[in-house]
Structures are given as structure tokens and as C-alpha cells.
Amino acid sequence: MDYIQVMNTMTLSALAEPNRLHIVELLRDGPRPVGEIADRLRLHQPQVSKHLRVLSDSGLVEVHPIANRRIYRLRPQPLQELDTWLDSFRRIWEQRFDQLDDYLLELQAKELTDGDKI
Amino acid sequence: MDYIQVMNTMTLSALAEPNRLHIVELLRDGPRPVGEIADRLRLHQPQVSKHLRVLSDSGLVEVHPIANRRIYRLRPQPLQELDTWLDSFRRIWEQRFDQLDDYLLELQAKELTDGDKI
DNA sequence: TTTGAATATACCTGTCAAGGAATATAAACT
DNA sequence: AGTTTATATTCCTTGACAGGTATATTCAAA
Numbered sequence: 001m002d003y004i005q006v007m008n009t010m011t012l013s014a015l016a017e018p019n020r021l022h023i024v025e026l027l028r029d030g031p032r033p034v035g036e037i038a039d040r041l042r043l044h045q046p047q048v049s050k051h052l053r054v055l056s057d058s059g060l061v062e063v064h065p066i067a068n069r070r071i072y073r074l075r076p077q078p079l080q081e082l083d084t085w086l087d088s089f090r091r092i093w094e095q096r097f098d099q100l101d102d103y104l105l106e107l108q109a110k111e112l113t114d115g116d117k118i
Numbered sequence: 119m120d121y122i123q124v125m126n127t128m129t130l131s132a133l134a135e136p137n138r139l140h141i142v143e144l145l146r147d148g149p150r151p152v153g154e155i156a157d158r159l160r161l162h163q164p165q166v167s168k169h170l171r172v173l174s175d176s177g178l179v180e181v182h183p184i185a186n187r188r189i190y191r192l193r194p195q196p197l198q199e200l201d202t203w204l205d206s207f208r209r210i211w212e213q214r215f216d217q218l219d220d221y222l223l224e225l226q227a228k229e230l231t232d233g234d235k236i
Numbered sequence: 237t238t239t240g241a242a243t244a245t246a247c248c249t250g251t252c253a254a255g256g257a258a259t260a261t262a263a264a265c266t
Numbered sequence: 267a268g269t270t271t272a273t274a275t276t277c278c279t280t281g282a283c284a285g286g287t288a289t290a291t292t293c294a295a296a
Contacts, residue, residue, distance in 0.1 A: 006143065009136050016131035017284080025124065028210055034243060047285065049244050068242050068293050076211055083204050089197050092146055135254080152273055165255065167274050172253095186263050186272050 007085040011078040014058040019043060020051045024060060024074065031064070031073035125203040129196040132176040137161060138169045142178060142192065149182070149191035 015021050022041050026032065032040075038048045052072055055061045059078050064071045133139050140159050144150065150158075156166045170190055173179045177196045182189045 007133075007139060009134055009139055012130055012139070013134035015125075016127055016134040018127050019284090021125060021127055021130070028207060035241090044286075045243070046245080046287085050284080053244085065292095070243065074207075076207070079204060079207050083201075083208075086197060086201050086204070089146060089192075089194070090201075093194055137254090153271090162256075163273070164257085164275080168254080171274085183263095188273065 008078070008081065010058040011060065011082060014054050014060055017051070017054075019047070020055055023048070023051055023055065027061065027072060027074045031071045033066075033069040033071050035069070037072070126196070126199065128176040129178065129200060132172050132178055135169070135172075137165070138173055141166070141169055141173065145179065145190060145192045149189045151184075151187040151189050153187070155190070 015024065019041065023037055026037060026040060034045060034048055034052065037043075037052075038045045041048070043051075052061060052063075055072075056063065059075055061072045062075050064073065133142065137159065141155055144155060144158060152163060152166055152170065155161075155170075156163045159166070161169075170179060170181075173190075174181065177193055179190045180193050182191065
């Protein structure tokens with residue numbers, strides 16, 4: 001049973017926005033309420049709320065309301081999936097040192113074959 | 119000497135586009151010329167060339183011209199950097215099982231302190 | 237129950253990036 | 267030299283998305 005490892009673009013596009021990436025990196029140090037995130041990153045509160053919405057939709061963070069505040073915390077899953085995806089590349093690179101050489105040999109073989117046909 | 123691990127958004131935004139992600143996943147199986155990528159992914163050639171340009175600018179691929187054709191190949195570096203970045207999260211998660219609990223304790227402690235002040 | 241603090245949402249605007257079609261470039265082949 | 271093949275680039279249009287401001291919502295405290 002062969003698995004073709006495919007990655008979810010939601011996670012990637014969520015992380016691709018610089019401010020959202022900063023938020024994720026901030027939350028790495030522990031959960032934070034919205035206001036504190038805004039303060040630390042010097043962003044306006046609505047901006048932060050909207051970014052957190054995107055991060056939440058992609059499963060990268062989750063909320064825990066405490067009284068007035070909403071505490072945002074990182075969720076491991078999407079980043080773990082990203083890690084699994086990267087694994088499929090590590091395996092390849094360990095396996096074949098120089099893929100270009102492989103390709104060239106393949107190409108050469110094909111052209112020799114074509115030469116026979118003509 | 120403490121390092122704050124920061125990630126490059128170029129890699130992430132390059133990968134965040136679905137067709138580019140497909141190209142990267144295709145190149146995982148080995149180097150390919152533009153035309154073959156276009157065929158396999160059912161994309162128009164100019165589209166592929168443009169996506170490859172972005173991937174190239176972000177260092178995710180490199181070109182090797184052979185006669186008429188241009189062979190594109192994956193470069194490990196950006197994905198390795200992504201991996202290093204993910205490492206900083208793995209460490210955190212192994213270290214602290216439930217960060218929210220940490221935060222709540224912290225919060226509680228702070229409020230008790232504030233209570234003293236009032 | 238009014239006021240204030242924390243957060244989310246709606247609306248508007250400007251920017252940017254992707255796709256499509258046409259064209260330019262470059263190399264190989266006749 | 268002219269033609270074909272492979273690829274890159276340009277121009278145009280359109281859609282998505284981020285930021286800003288104003289406003290809605292929710293909860294707590296007075």
C-alpha cells in the first residue's frame with residue numbers, strides 16, 4: 001500500500017502571512033490573550049482578531065475564554081502534519097544523493113533507445 | 119547565547135500556492151523539464167514557468183539547462199530550514215505537556231498579586 | 237443597570253498575485 | 267537561413283486578502 005504524501009495548503013497559507021507567523025512564534029512561548037498579542041507585536045486589535053480567526057480556521061490555534069478575555073493557544077496537529085510531509089523529502093534525500101545525475105542517465109538511456117528506433 | 123528561531127515567509131508563501139506545492143511534490147520524485155511538469159499537472163506552460171520562477175526565487179528549486187530544455191530540481195535547503203523551525207516547536211511540546219494550565223496558574227498568581235496591591 | 241474593558245465583526249479601500257493569451261528568446265534540426 | 271521545439275516574459279483582467287475605521291458583542295464591576 002503506497003501512500004502519496006500530500007500537504008494541506010491551508011496551514012501553509014495561514015503561516016505565510018508575516019504577522020500570523022509572528023503570532024505563532026509568540027504563542028510558542030505559551031498561550032496569550034488577544035490584547036497581549038496586539039501589544040507585543042504592535043498590531044491593532046482588530047487585525048490580531050482577524051489573523052487569529054484565520055489561524056483558528058486552519059487549526060493552528062484554539063481559544064479558551066476566560067471571563068472577558070480569550071486565551072489563544074497553539075495546536076500541535078497542523079505543524080505535526082507539516083513535519084510528516086517534510087519527512088517524505090528527508091527520506092528521498094537520504095536515499096539518492098544526486099538526483100540530477102539520475103535524471104541525466106535516464107535521459108541518455110532514453111535517447112539511445114530513440115536512436116535505435118530511427 | 120539564546121537564539122530566537124524565526125522562519126522565512128518566502129518559503130512558506132511559495133509553498134502555499136496549490137499548483138506550486140504540486141510542482142514541489144512532483145519534483146520530489148526527481149528532476150523534470152518544464153514541459154513534463156506542465157503535462158503531468160495539466161497546467162499551461164507559461165503558468166508552470168511562472169510558478170517555477172517563484173520557486174526558484176525562494177531557493178526551492180534550481181535549473182540545469184540541457185540543450186533546449188531546462189531541468190528543474192529541488193533544493194534541500196529551504197525545506198531543511200523549515201524543518202529546523204519546526205524543531206523549536208517540537209522541543210516546546212515535549213517539554214510542557216499542557217501550556218494552558220501553565221498560563222492559568224500564571225494568571226492566577228498575577229491576580230493574587232494585584233489583589234494585594236489594591 | 238449603566239459604564240468600561242476585551243474582543244469580534246462589517247465595511248471600505250488598495251494592493252498583489254494568479255490565470256490567460258500573445259509574444260519574445262534560444263537552441264536544435266533540415 | 268528558415269523552421270520547429272522548448273521555455274520565458276509581457277500585458278491584461280480579475281479575485282482574494284490585508285489594513286483601517288467604525289461598530290457590535292460580551293462580560294465584569296461599580
